[in-house]
Amino acid sequence: MTYPFKREAESGLIIVNIEIDRKYELKMIFDTGATNTTIDSNALYLLGYNLKDNIGIVEIETANGIIETEIFEVNSFSSLGQTKEKFQIQVYDFLAHGIFSDYNGLLGLDFLEGTRFCVDTRSNTITLD
Numbered sequence: 001m002t003y004p005f006k007r008e009a010e011s012g013l014i015i016v017n018i019e020i021d022r023k024y025e026l027k028m029i030f031d032t033g034a035t036n037t038t039i040d041s042n043a044l045y046l047l048g049y050n051l052k053d054n055i056g057i058v059e060i061e062t063a064n065g066i067i068e069t070e071i072f073e074v075n076s077f078s079s080l081g082q083t084k085e086k087f088q089i090q091v092y093d094f095l096a097h098g099i100f101s102d103y104n105g106l107l108g109l110d111f112l113e114g115t116r117f118c119v120d121t122r123s124n125t126i127t128l129d
Contacts, residue, residue: 016029016030028103
C-alpha cells in the first residue's frame with residue numbers, strides 16, 4: 001500500500017498523520033534515523049494519559065547527547081495503514097527542554113519493525129509491503 005506524506009517546505013521533514021487509541025489524531029515527523037517512536041509528554045497528557053503511569057525509564061542517545069525518556073504503553077497506535085495494539089512509546093517533555101515544534105513527536109523505525117518500506121521523495125509517498 002502507498003501513502004502520501006507532506007514535506008515541510010523549509011526543512012524537508014516528512015510529516016505523517018498518526019492516531020492514538022482510535023480517536024486522537026496527531027502529526028509526527030517520520031524519522032528513519034530514530035530507533036523508537038517518541039511523543040511529547042504534553043500531547044500525551046492532553047490525550048488523557050496520566051504521566052505518572054509510565055512503565056519504565058530509558059536512556060537514549062540523541063544528536064544532542066544522552067537523555068532520559070519515560071516509556072508508556074498506548075492502547076493502539078496507527079499510521080500508514082498499520083495499527084499496533086499495546087504499543088510502547090517513549091515520552092519526553094519537549095517544552096521543558098526548549099524544544100518548540102508544530103509536531104507532536106517522531107515516528108520511529110520501531111513502528112515499522114518487520115515491514116519493508118520505501119520512502120519516495122519524488123512522489124512524496126511511503127510504500128509498505
